[in-house]
Amino acid sequence: MSSIYESPQASGNTRRQRDDTLVTEKMIRNIGRGRFWARFLSVLSYIFVAFMVIAFIAILFFLFAVSSEEFAKQVGGPLTDLSSSVITIGAIAYLVFLVVFGYISFLNAKAYGRYARYSAELSASQDQEDVVECFNAFTALMKYITITIIISIAAGVLIAIATPFFINSGSF
Amino acid sequence: MDFYEHMLSRARGWTLPVVILFGLGVLMSIIGFQGVENLIAIAFYGGIFAVLLIYWLQLGKAKNNDDMEALEKATAMQSIYFILMGILSMLVVVAMVFAMLMPAMMS
Numbered sequence A: 001m002s003s004i005y006e007s008p009q010a011s012g013n014t015r016r017q018r019d020d021t022l023v024t025e026k027m028i029r030n031i032g033r034g035r036f037w038a039r040f041l042s043v044l045s046y047i048f049v050a051f052m053v054i055a056f057i058a059i060l061f062f063l064f065a066v067s068s069e070e071f072a073k074q075v076g077g078p079l080t081d082l083s084s085s086v087i088t089i090g091a092i093a094y095l096v097f098l099v100v101f102g103y104i105s106f107l108n109a110k111a112y113g114r115y116a117r118y119s120a121e122l123s124a125s126q127d128q129e130d131v132v133e134c135f136n137a138f139t140a141l142m143k144y145i146t147i148t149i150i151i152s153i154a155a156g157v158l159i160a161i162a163t164p165f166f167i168n169s170g171s172f
Numbered sequence B: 001m002d003f004y005e006h007m008l009s010r011a012r013g014w015t016l017p018v019v020i021l022f023g024l025g026v027l028m029s030i031i032g033f034q035g036v037e038n039l040i041a042i043a044f045y046g047g048i049f050a051v052l053l054i055y056w057l058q059l060g061k062a063k064n065n066d067d068m069e070a071l072e073k074a075t076a077m078q079s080i081y082f083i084l085m086g087i088l089s090m091l092v093v094v095a096m097v098f099a100m101l102m103p104a105m106m107s
Helices: A025-033 A035-064 A068-075 A081-125 A128-168 B003-031 B036-065 B068-106
Strands: none
Touching: A025 A035, A025 A081, A025 A128, A025 B068, A035 A081, A035 B068, A081 A128, A128 B003, A128 B068, B003 B036, B036 B068
């Protein structure tokens, strides 16, 4: 224990003590700066998801409503049994991709929105819980971005493998 | 491990794969360099990569040394990431709209 007669010393120590709060003025300012863009990205992501839903409905329409003969007219030639089944498999694979990618994009949009919401709440309340929620939203965002990139790479590799098969089957 | 350390560990764990993937993006853009388009890609991937790498390093510093200053820098990196991604997304949307309108404007 230090002597009570010792002169007080200013500490340059920035280490967090166990009972310290996580919130500082600078942190609130920093988190607030990204709020507008987080909201913007959230809205943009929701629009992206809406386009994916439209694409999903269009593919479903193509699968069930358009007959092989009509499609053959569009493509410009008679469809063999093999090529029509290859197109159907391709369309179903695309549907699966749209569902998975659309869901991840939806979660992504929600995470952006969550960050913007807690950032706004933090400015008002200056509560530690809101800082934690902002960090958790950003972490969730990183998680979904990782999954999105991996799915995109996997889809690219699958398309690269499947394209010669499609061409050889006489579909296109 | 208190909730603070747990939060930072999770954040670090999920940021690392994104840093690696964007790093690979930069590397591939440099290897397959062809022209101005690649310069834009390098700037895009490079910017995000640098911001997330600094974010990851600051989280490590905050976790290992209980450094509040590092945590403040990490929050700054979060907002820079949003600003960068927001501006880039806006540019992509403008380019897409322009590309769609271009044929109509030409005819």
